[in-house]
Amino acid sequence: MSLRDNLKRLLAPRHLAFIGGRSMARALKRCRDGGYPGELWLVNPQHPELEGVPCVASVAELPCGPDAVFVATNRELTLDCVAQLAAKGAGGAICYASGFAETGEEGTALQHQLLHAAGDMAVLGPNCYGLLDYLHSAALWPVAHGGKPVEKGVAVLTQSGNFAYNLSMSDRSLPIAYMASVGNQAQIGVAELMDVLLDEPRVTAIGLHLEGLKNVPGFAAAAHKALVKGIPIIALKTGVSQLGAQLALSHTSSLAGSDALYDSLFERLGVIRVSGPVSFVETLKAAACGNLPAGNRLIALACSGGDAGLLADYSERNGLQLPALDDGQRSELTQVLPSYANLVNPLDFTTAIWGDGEALQQMLDSTLRTDADAAVLVLDYPSETTGERNECDLLLQLYSEALARHGKVGFVTSAFPELLPASARERLHQLGIAALQGVEDGLAAWGKIAHYQSNRQLLLARGESALLPLCPQPLAGEGVVLNEWQSKQALSAFGLPVPAGELTTPERTLAAAQRVGYPLVLKAVSSHLPHKTEAGAVALNLATPQALQLALEEMRGRIAAYAPGVAFDQVLVEPMAAAPLAELIIGVKRENGFALALVIGAGGVLVELLKDSRSLLLPTNEAAIRAALLGLRSVGLLQGFRGRPVADMDALVRAIGAVADYACENVGQLLELDVNPLLVGERGSVAVDGLIRLDGGD
Secondary structure, X not given: OOXXXXXXXXXXXXXXXXXXXXXXXXXXXXXXXXXXXXXXXXXXXOOOEEOOEEEEOOHHHOOOOOOEEEEOOOHHHHHHHHHHHHHHOOOEXXXXXXXXXXXXXXXXXHHHHHHHHHOOOEEEOOOOOEEEEOOOOEEEOOOOOOOOOOOOEEEEEEOOHHHHHHHHHXXXXXXXXXXXXXXXXXXXXXXXXXXXXXXXXXXXXXXXXXXXXXOHHHHHHHHHHHHHHOOOEEEEEOOOOOOOHHHOOOOHHHHOOHHHHHHHHHHHXXXXXXXXXXXXXXXXXXXXXXXXXXXXXXXXXXXXXXXXXXXXXXXXXXXXXXXXXXXXXXXXXXXXXXXXXXXXXXXXXXXXXXOOHHHHHHHHHHHHOOOOOEEEEEOOOOOHHHOOOHHHHHHHHHXXXXXXXXXXXXXXXXXXXXXXOHHHHHHHHHOOOEEEOOHHHHHHHHHHHHHHHHHHHHHHHHOHHHOOOOOOOOOOOOOEEEOHHHHHHHHHOOOOOOOXXXXXXXXXXXXXXXXXXXXXXXXXXXXXXXXXXXXXXXXXXXXXXHHHHHHHHHHHHHHHHHOXXXXXXXXXXXXXXXXXXXXXXXXXXXXXXXXXXXXXXXXXXXXXXXXXXXXXXXXXXXXXXHHHHHOOOOHHHHEOHHHOOEOOHHHHHHHHHHHHHHHHHOOOOEEEEEEEEEEEOOOOEEXXXXXXXXXXXX
16 A cells, blocks of 8 residues: 555544553553443563553564554664564554654664655654544553544644644633644645645644644645645644854745745645644634634624623634615614614614524514624623523524524634633534634634635635645855846846946946946946945946046945955946835745745835745745735835836746746755845836855755
8 A cells, every 4th residue: 555545544544453561451442431432452472461461472462453542662662563463464563662863863763664664654753642533542652631522623744743732621611522643744734735735624623733844845746736626734733943144145934034935835825824723723613613714804792781892802813894885774673773763884783682582583584684704793602600691591592593594604602711611612513613713813813814815715716725835955154145237147048137337347347338328337246245235346337437436446445444355347337327215035945844035025125124035935926926026015016106116026926037047947056136226117127236146066
C-alpha cells in the first residue's frame, strides 16, 4: 500500500494495537469502554496480562498488521517496533517517545533510522501525544481525554500535546472529529493530515495550532483543496518575531518578517487566522455544523435593550450588516410586541412575551421572513437552582424550529460565556445550530466565518491559491551584490521599464550626457554603495554641462569621505524622470525553507516611515498583484487623490509582474531584490533604482 493509503487506515482503523506497559493497558480499556467496535490488542513481551488485559508477546504474533498502533516505548525500542510493524503490514503508528530530532544531531540520526524502518507505513510523531478519533471512537492516546463520539465535527491538528489535552477537556462543546498531536512531523505532518482529512465528508472544518510549517507547498495544496471544497481552516499561529530582519541588506526585510509571510500565505489561501485559544474554539464552533452563511447580513434578536446594544456594536466591529426591518415585518410585530418595543434590527423583543409560546413564534416568523444570510439570538440561562430554565428551553426550541421553517442559518450566543449551559449547547449542535459562548467572541467568530464565504469566491476567482508557493533551499553566505546598472539590466530583460541611460566613466560623462539629453540624473555605480543617497552618490535635475561637471567633482569628494575604499570609476547618466503620482518599493525577500516573497509598498524616502506594504508569496499573478496594490493604505495616490491623475494600473501591474518573473526564474540563486523607487505615472511606470543580491556559489 502507498503511504497515503496507510494514513487513511490510521484515520479509520478497523483494529488497534497498543505497545507498552500498564499505561497502554489503560489506554486500551478506555477505547473499549468508549465504544470502539474493532479488535484491540496489547503487545508486551514481559507480562501475560496487564490491568486485566491479555498481552500478545510480540508484534510478529499479532493475527494481522493493525490499522493503527500506539507505540509507547523508549526511543531505541521504538525503532525495533516500527520495523516489525512495517514488516507485519500495519497501517500506521503513533510514536510517543521523545529524544529524536528535537534533541540534536544524535536524535536526528535516529529519526532518519525511524523513517527508514517505517517504509510506507504512516508514522505520526515521534515526540507526540497521539491521535483522538471521535468518528471511530479510537483513542491512540496515553492519558484520559474529555471528548466523546460525534457524527461529524472539526479536526484539530496541533504541535502541542498539552494544548490538545486541554482542548479535549475544555467545557465549550466543540464537536471534535479528530485531534492529532503532530510532534516532530518526521513523516506525516500538518499538510499530509489535512489532505486526507479533507476526503472525509464528516470533517466540517480544520483547526491548526502551529508553531511553524515544514512543508509549505504541501500545506498550500491542501489548503487550496479545502478552499475549493468550502471547508474553513482556522489557524492559531504562535511565534511572531522577526529575528534577523535587521541583518538584511535592503529595506525589504524590515517590511516582511516571517510572521508577515505566514499572514501572506494564510490570506492567499483563505485561512482564518485567530488570536488566541478562545477565538480558536469559538470560530471552529461557528463552522463545526457545516451550515455556513452565504454572506454577512444578520438578523439579530435579544430580549433586552442592553443585549441588543451589544449585538449592534459587535456586529459593526466584525463587518456584519444588520438590514432594517421592512414595513411588513414592523406591521406584524406591532401586533405581538408592546408599544414601547423598538422595531429595529437588532430587535429587543422584550420580556413582555417571555414564556408565551404563541407570541414568540409569531415574533420569530416575522423577523426571520427576510433575505438576511443568518440569524442570531442572545440568550443567557439562569442558574439551574432558580427553576427558571424552562422558558429558555422553550425559546431555543421555537427559535430552532423557526430557523428550519424559514430555511435560515443561525446561531445562539450569550452575553456571558458561562451562561449558555452544556445541555443547551449540545441540543443546538445536534440541530446544526452553532452555540457560541460570549457575545463578543461569538460575533467575532461569526464575522470571520461570514467573511470566509465571500472571500472564498474572490480568492478562487483570483486564481493565486492554486499556485504552489516556491520553497527555496537554504543558501549560505552574504552573496554577491549586483550594481545598479547590472540589476536594472537584468530586470529590464524580464520587462521592467527602466530609464534609457548610459553606463560610462567620469571622463566620458559629458559625451554620454549629450546623447541622453538634459535635464538628467548622475549616479555613481558600485556594488559597494547599495544606499547611494546616504553616500552622496546621486545628483538630480542637472540641466547643463556646467552643472554636470560640478556635480561630478562634488560627488567624487563626497564618496571619498563616506567610503574611502570605493573607487569612483563608473557613473550612470539617465534622463530626469517626470514627477510621479506615487513612489513604490518592490522587493523580493527569501526566507530559506519557507517562501520567496514579493513585497509591494510605499517607497522612496518614506519606506520606513509609513511601513505601508503588502507581501505576496511567489509565484503570484496579475490579479493578486492588483489586489495587493488596492490594499495599500496609500492607494489613494494611485486613484486620483485630490483631483490628481489616475495611475496607469495595467502598466504598474505589468512592471511588478516583471520583478516577480525574474525572481521565480532565479529562485535558485536570488538572495534579495530591491527596486526603490518605482515611479508610478499616469502613463506607465519606471524603475529608477534597483539592487539584486545573488548567491556567490562555492
